[in-house]
Amino acid sequence: MNRPLAPRVTRALLLTVFSALFVLYVAGPVAWLVSSSLQTEAQITEVPPNWLPPTPSIANFEAIFAASERVVTYENRRQGEALTSNFLPSGAANLLPAMRNSLVVGAWVAALNLLLSVTAAYAIAVIDFRGRRATLYVALATRVVPDIALVVPLFLVIRNLGLINSLGALVVTYLAITVPFTIFILISYFEGIPRDLYRAARIDGCGHGRALWHVYLPLSLPALVASLTFAFLTSWNEFVFALVLTQNVAAQTLPIIISGFIMDFTTSFSFVNAAGVIAIIPPVLMAVVFQRYIVSGLTAGAVKG
Numbered sequence: 353m354n355r356p357l358a359p360r361v362t363r364a365l366l367l368t369v370f371s372a373l374f375v376l377y378v379a380g381p382v383a384w385l386v387s388s389s390l391q392t393e394a395q396i397t398e399v400p401p402n403w404l405p406p407t408p409s410i411a412n413f414e415a416i417f418a419a420s421e422r423v424v425t426y427e428n429r430r431q432g433e434a435l436t437s438n439f440l441p442s443g444a445a446n447l448l449p450a451m452r453n454s455l456v457v458g459a460w461v462a463a464l465n466l467l468l469s470v471t472a473a474y475a476i477a478v479i480d481f482r483g484r485r486a487t488l489y490v491a492l493a494t495r496v497v498p499d500i501a502l503v504v505p506l507f508l509v510i511r512n513l514g515l516i517n518s519l520g521a522l523v524v525t526y527l528a529i530t531v532p533f534t535i536f537i538l539i540s541y542f543e544g545i546p547r548d549l550y551r552a553a554r555i556d557g558c559g560h561g562r563a564l565w566h567v568y569l570p571l572s573l574p575a576l577v578a579s580l581t582f583a584f585l586t587s588w589n590e591f592v593f594a595l596v597l598t599q600n601v602a603a604q605t606l607p608i609i610i611s612g613f614i615m616d617f618t619t620s621f622s623f624v625n626a627a628g629v630i631a632i633i634p635p636v637l638m639a640v641v642f643q644r645y646i647v648s649g650l651t652a653g654a655v656k657g
Contacts, residue, residue, distance in 0.1 A: 382632070389413070389626040396621055412626035415440055416447055441613045441620055446601050447627055450609040455634070457519050457605060458584040461526045465583035466576065468531050473538030474564045478550060488539065491532040499529070503596050510597055517600035525597065526587040534579035541575035542568055577645035581638050588635060606631050 388396050389412055390405040472491075476484045506525055507516075515521040545568060553563040569576065591607045598604045610631065613624045639646070 385625050385628050385632075388622060389629045391622055393620055393622045396625075412622050413630075415623060416444065416626060416630065441623055443601070443609060443612050444623070446604070446609050446612075447606075447630075449602070450604055450606045451630065453519060453603065454588055454606040457522045457526070458587045458634075460519075460523045461530065461587040462580045462584040464523065465527055465530045465534055466580055468527065469534040469538055469579055470564070470569070470576070472531075473535045473542055474560070474568060476535070477539045477542035478563075478568075479560065488535070491535055494528070495532050499592055503592060506593065507596055515597075517598055517603045519603060521597045522587070522590075522594060522603075522605065525593045526583070526590060529590075530583040530586050534582060537579055537582075538572065538575050541572050545571050574645040577642045581642055581646055584638065585635055 384403070387403060387405055390408040390410065391402060392409065392411070395402050395406060475481075476488050506528070510516055510521045510525070513521075513524075515524065549567050549571075550563055553567050558566065589607065590605075591611070594605045594608050595611075598608065601609075610624065610627050613619065613627065
């Protein structure tokens with residue numbers, strides 16, 4: 353018997369309304385970020401606000417890419433007030449070098465994280481040895497401790513290694529953050545691969561290295577991409593450790609430089625928002641390109657029959 357039409361229409365209407373509200377909640381801040389980056393400071397501060405740019409302008413982006421050619425002094429900063437398009441925050445020339453630092457750190461963390469996680473996950477998921485589960489639990493237990501509680505110990509370790517104010521300090525620190533979680537993702541995926549494939553590879557004379565390379569890695573592409581993306585995005589967005597371990601501007605990453613614009617004695621919100629748009633481009637591109645792999649990789653092993 354057919355269900356009544358009214359309940360189905362009501363259910364569909366409620367789903368549509370709540371879905372629209374959820375999309376607005378998630379995408380609204382990003383839409384405002386992009387819209388305000390195309391406005392002047394005067395347009396942003398108008399009441400009521402301009403949700404869409406009255407006259408879209410790329411002056412803020414031009415200022416970012418031309419910042420290295422301008423010398424910022426107290427006098428010319430006062431001549432270019434924040435409400436005009438002539439204002440340039442101090443440290444604006446450091447934005448693009450900081451973005452390069454973030455890309456370098458993110459690439460190294462993603463690559464080394466994958467190398468360490470793949471071998472560790474293969475050993476725990478495939479090789480029978482005493483204490484393998486305890487090894488996994490110890491690795492995961494390290495992520496129970498809040499990051500803020502690890503700042504001082506890690507700072508002392510990095511200082512003793514002579515890596516303060518270097519990109520290597522951030523790479524080492526971020527690996528400690530990302531490796532345990534990616535090991536967990538890969539173990540779940542490796543355990544879902546039929547054990548018979550491993551046995552067949554061993555019978556054919558493959559050692560553990562060849563079995564990993566020829567059997568497990570080709571079948572684990574979604575989990576590998578998810579791990580790679582997770583490690584890159586974690587290092588790209590991380591703020592606390594980058595703030596403590598890099599006091600030198602030459603070694604600072606994008607979140608630190610952008611936060612400096614806000615703590616300046618005069619804040620240009622349009623400039624900060626333009627910097628924010630540039631900062632979200634690499635993560636958004638990764639999410640769009642690898643969306644299918646990320647979803648399947650992160651849900652691997654969630655349901656086992």
